[in-house]
Amino acid sequence: MLFSRERRSSEVEAAALPHLSDIYRTATRLLSDSTRAEDVMQEVYLQAWKSFDRFETGTNCRAWLFKILFNTLHHYRRKWFNIRMVKESEEVIEQTAAYAPPVPERITDEEVLAALAEVPDDFRSVVLLVDVEEFSYKESAGILNIPIGTVMSRLSRGRKLLRERLSGVARSYGIGNVTQEGQSA
Amino acid sequence: MNVISHGDSACEKIRGYLDSYISNELLVETNHEVLRHLEGCPTCAAEVEARSRVRTRLKAAVESQQVPAGLPIKIRQMIHRRQSRFLPTAAWSLWAMAAAAAVVLAAGIWVTRARTGMPESLDVADRAGQDVFIQKVSQTVSRVLRVGLGDHIHCAVFRRYPKNPPAVAQLAESIGPAFQGLVPVVQASVPDRYRIIMAHQCGYSGRRFVHVALSDGSNLMSLVIARKEPGESLEGLSPSTRASGVPVYQGQAERYEIAGFETAQYLAFVISDLNAGNNLLMASNLAFPVHDFLAKL
Numbered sequence: 001m002l003f004s005r006e007r008r009s010s011e012v013e014a015a016a017l018p019h020l021s022d023i024y025r026t027a028t029r030l031l032s033d034s035t036r037a038e039d040v041m042q043e044v045y046l047q048a049w050k051s052f053d054r055f056e057t058g059t060n061c062r063a064w065l066f067k068i069l070f071n072t073l074h075h076y077r078r079k080w081f082n083i084r085m086v087k088e089s090e091e092v093i094e095q096t097a098a099y100a101p102p103v104p105e106r107i108t109d110e111e112v113l114a115a116l117a118e119v120p121d122d123f124r125s126v127v128l129l130v131d132v133e134e135f136s137y138k139e140s141a142g143i144l145n146i147p148i149g150t151v152m153s154r155l156s157r158g159r160k161l162l163r164e165r166l167s168g169v170a171r172s173y174g175i176g177n178v179t180q181e182g183q184s185a
Numbered sequence: 186m187n188v189i190s191h192g193d194s195a196c197e198k199i200r201g202y203l204d205s206y207i208s209n210e211l212l213v214e215t216n217h218e219v220l221r222h223l224e225g226c227p228t229c230a231a232e233v234e235a236r237s238r239v240r241t242r243l244k245a246a247v248e249s250q251q252v253p254a255g256l257p258i259k260i261r262q263m264i265h266r267r268q269s270r271f272l273p274t275a276a277w278s279l280w281a282m283a284a285a286a287a288v289v290l291a292a293g294i295w296v297t298r299a300r301t302g303m304p305e306s307l308d309v310a311d312r313a314g315q316d317v318f319i320q321k322v323s324q325t326v327s328r329v330l331r332v333g334l335g336d337h338i339h340c341a342v343f344r345r346y347p348k349n350p351p352a353v354a355q356l357a358e359s360i361g362p363a364f365q366g367l368v369p370v371v372q373a374s375v376p377d378r379y380r381i382i383m384a385h386q387c388g389y390s391g392r393r394f395v396h397v398a399l400s401d402g403s404n405l406m407s408l409v410i411a412r413k414e415p416g417e418s419l420e421g422l423s424p425s426t427r428a429s430g431v432p433v434y435q436g437q438a439e440r441y442e443i444a445g446f447e448t449a450q451y452l453a454f455v456i457s458d459l460n461a462g463n464n465l466l467m468a469s470n471l472a473f474p475v476h477d478f479l480a481k482l
Contacts, residue, residue: 024256045263110246116246128247163239
């Protein structure tokens with residue numbers, strides 16, 4: 001046990017630091033605040049250091065860190081924002097919006113990120129995990145501690161909401177004013 | 186809110202599959218059904234293209250964000266600070282540790298000296314004898330790693346230590362004003378059982394060194410720092426680890442394990458009679474905080 005803590009620090013550095021950028025950008029997108037994201041990152045790595053005994057070498061360290069990130073974010077959201085979680089009843093609204101509006105062909109990173117920021121947290125989380133970080137549904141379910149079916153439904157609705165927000169950008173360009181085939185503008 | 190007014194129920198059905206189609210998640214039959222529909226429906230084909238574009242643009246936009254330059258360093262420092270907070274704080278445990286350390290250290294130094302391979306008849310004051318021994322031990326190790334090894338053997342191995350090592354504050358004073366901040370950095374970066382038993386500036390073979398010696402009662406370890414001479418670098422060797430972010434190089438000379446790292450101005454060596462893995466681990470733990478300290482000088 002002589003070197004256990006020191007070895008742990010080295011192992012945390014070696015196993016967890018390479019994923020820093022992935023976790024940081026996800027934290028930033030979910031908090032919409034890079035300063036707070038930095039605070040959260042320190043907490044994530046502190047928690048990783050503390051609980052590294054429970055991490056099984058050879059398993060997916062990246063997914064384990066994302067799970068810590070979402071647990072930490074949950075705590076911080078309650079502390080900072082007292083954020084109200086999206087209820088299933090509110091999701092029903094999205095189910096009715098089956099039409100996918102046109103998305104502009106040319107769009108900047110800033111516009112994409114602004115549209116993403118308007119997607120509610122629960123949906124945004126899943127979109128980030130699956131479409132950006134390329135986690136499987138099963139991994140995402142483990143990270144968020146929700147059933148796989150919920151991951152799939154939130155992903156579908158999250159993507160749709162993002163397209164709708166982006167279509168707002170299209171409308172601001174005048175693109176959405178054109179009546180599409182089969183669509184009442 | 187958008188209202189569905191698409192008259193084609195086939196399109197509506199296919200659009201329900203499009204995200205899964207783009208992700209290549211559909212069963213073969215459904216996939217064929219979608220493909221057949223897309224061949225005859227330019228609207229849905231355009232929709233596939235638009236959805237694919239959104240995913241690509243989203244990933245690119247999120248990934249365009251850079252991590253602030255100082256964040257990895259902050260996190261490394263936080264981990265090391267956290268490690269140092271595990272030093273015992275309860276008064277009783279400090280007293281117990283001090284008492285145990287005094288007993289173990291006295292026995293350990295005897296053991297250490299017996300295990301150094303130093304001929305029993307050799308007088309520690311016999312400088313010529315020391316040099317012969319150091320030369321013999323050093324011959325298998327690369328020239329740049331010998332720099333620290335010679336001083337370790339000369340100054341830490343051939344030495345009688347007081348029964349009770351001085352307090353950290355006193356050790357910090359003895360190493361000189363420029364390096365006194367190094368003593369707590371070193372103490373915080375080694376396992377709790379290691380105590381600094383010596384900290385000073387010394388000379389060997391025409392070079393000056395900053396030297397911190399530590400013991401856990403049975404093993405002796407030195408951190409030896411020397412200002413680089415022109416052309417001197419560890420870069421010609423292959424690093425054994427970069428776990429701390431600072432490359433650490435390794436060598437062995439008989440029973441001494443050597444691990445070295447460097448800054449632009451300094452060479453730093455961790456030399457001990459630990460096994461290769463533990464010596465490297467010690468060096469790896471010291472590398473980042475010591476590198477950080479030296480870089481600020």
